[in-house]
Amino acid sequence: MSRFFLKEQKKIFGETWVYLAHASEIAEPNSFVARKMGLRSVIVTRDKESKVHVLLNRCTHRGATVCREKKGADTPFFTCPYHGWTFKNTGQCAAVPHADAYGEDFDKSHFDLKKVPYVSEYRGFIFATLNVEKGKKGINEHLKSSANRIDEWIEHNGGNHKAIRISGVQQFTVHANWKCLYDNAGDGYHPEFSHQSLLQMTQQRYGAGMDLDYFSGGIDSTPMYSQNLGNGHTFLDQRPCMYEASAFDRQRPQPGRESLVEQLTAEVGEQKAREYFEMSTGAGMNLNIFPNLLFIGNQLQVITPLSVGLSDMSWYSTVIDNVPAAVNTLRLRTQEDFTAFGEPDDTASFEACFKGMQEREIDWIDMSRHLHTNVDKTDENGVLTSLISSDIHMRSYFAEWKKLMQSNDESSLG
């Protein structure tokens, strides 16, 4: 495996805060989900006191995968199928069958599951890191200004982060390096071209003024913008165009749209229904928390490297508790739109980029849009704002990537 790729596993997917799960996925004590922290298989558990742990899913006996399910409830213990070693959901080794054969001095506490020591949650988003310094400082310090943007995303989704719940996932393989996907996350330059199929189809069938059509033409004279939020996090804001009037009216019609509109309006009145419609439409915020959590519309896209040229791109959908059921049906039918009409065309290009980058004779790609045009402005918090088509996203996250790759920080797993 490529030396760089292995180093990324340590320096990027180990030594910075990596997103692992949403609190709603392990809402109950003694529930868990199996996840990847880069290449590491981990179990994200909630113990009986509701504390969250991230355990390496590798038996300390012979290395077998301890937990072989993707998720579960009522699981205070994990028993390894091979020789029956049993671990608490805190990682503690609870039982070793026939332990007398290991001699009198055997101390099973030396065989606890290895833990990712620093686990931190920001308003429902669970992150973990192996990095001692970053771990001690906590997630808020790491998120910096992007925390405010997460707050805005939560606000769009009703304002109560405890009511936001993951409602399934669409998982896709992408035959490209994980960074080819990440490059796209803040690319305001591509929609007019890459999303031609969506734009033309929508224009033909539903006329002008619909979804994403504000990306056609002179996008840099629109009020949309992109930002470097620090620590590799970036933001591309479509709201000034998308929410200039009703974003729901721009949305390509979802299955059942008319019946849901009618039902909700009857149920809660026109004004409240209108609020629900907008909340069911994507947030218009492309918020990218380096290295693996992307807010796209009302979904969370999580990127996981599988090998140098293979990545897992998973779209977690969200619903809201305590709203009429029709709101969530509308949200789900809306969240199925872009993964069918937009993302596949981009994915084809991520894969094409990865192919191209393997041409030995050419080393470089370009990411210099608005590098030399003096359009960037920096505010008092150090947030750098550029025009929507700027490559500020790539430049910002690659600067962080380089910094992490060159760091000699102390890792708790060595």
Added chain:
Amino acid sequence: MNNKSSAQDSYYVNDALYDRLMILHEQWQLDGPVHSTALVNMADRQACESLIFAEARLADDLRLEEWLDCYSDECIYWIPSSYPASDPREEITLEFHDRRRLEDRVARIRTGVAYSMVPAIRTRHVLGNVEYWQGEDDEVCARASFIIDALFDGKHRILSGWVGYSLVKKADVWKVAVKQINLIDADCLQENNTFFL
């Protein structure tokens, strides 16, 4: 495709329809009794078989307008993201299309700039173990196992699972009212499936 004639609103996708879909999903999974007590007459059975075979072949041949014609005006094309499927009001699906969105899907491919399908992914559906039984009113239900070989960039890929159909007779012609495609790897990583399954 750009006439807005068929089903340009979507009142029919309502709670009653979702409830019905969940019942169908259950029935498609039942053993013998469901259909052994309600056999389909030979003529209808043959018509239904021709329909589901044509539907698969037209998708393979990218004769997408004719493929759409296999579906009723108030149809559902549904690929769950879990196995077994869950209620689409509660969990995201891989695809859940009414007539209108199904037409959107075809129109997208027809723009010629749907880069996920340039060059087109070639597919061949094989349907097997097809069973039919009489459903509600004049509806015929069917289920089958499927294998799809998909060729892209010179590489073969196999998709498989089972499919459930609700078939209805409209103006003397049988149409697909519901097609539910249950991939055995619905809850695993998917590749580029922007053709029709």
